[in-house]
Amino acid sequence: MRRSDWQQQLSQEAIRHSQTPYEFGEHDCILFAANCVLAMTGRDPAEDIRGRYKTEIGAARIIKNAGFENLGDMIADRLPEIKPTEARRGDVVLCDGPDGEFAAMVVGKTCVGPGRDGLLHVPLSQALRAYRVA
DSSP states (O other): OOOTTHHHHHHHHHHHHTTOOOBTTTBSHHHHHHHHHHHHHSOOTTTTTTTSOOSHHHHHHHHHHTTOSSHHHHHHHHSOEEOGGGOOTTOEEEEEETTEEEEEEEOSSEEEEEETTEEEEEEGGGEEEEEOOO
16 A cells, blocks of 8 residues: 555655666666655565666576566556556656666656666566566
8 A cells, every 4th residue: 555655755765766777676777666665655565576686697597587578567566457558657667778678667658767877767568578566
């Protein structure tokens, strides 16, 4: 369940990470989204994977060893999947970015998530999959 001040928590979390360099296992798309969910709900959907990888290959291994084909399937195991057209502010989405698919947060009509060159902003209409943060 979202905290009563979830909108403020989401904004603060996004701002806090806006200048953080991209680093697998520290500040990547899945941990960014998980940090936002944690700030909004007090529940950490990435608790079991934090500190377990430091590279792109390590992240892929975590996904595969958990029995998932891809990042989107792993997120769907942790958050209820919804249609991208049903996503609203504070939900998690999977988007296509310059370096491939990445997890992002809906912040209105756009989604924001970390990319290798800073925060990426993409239109919500480009979300490939979406997940409800209750």
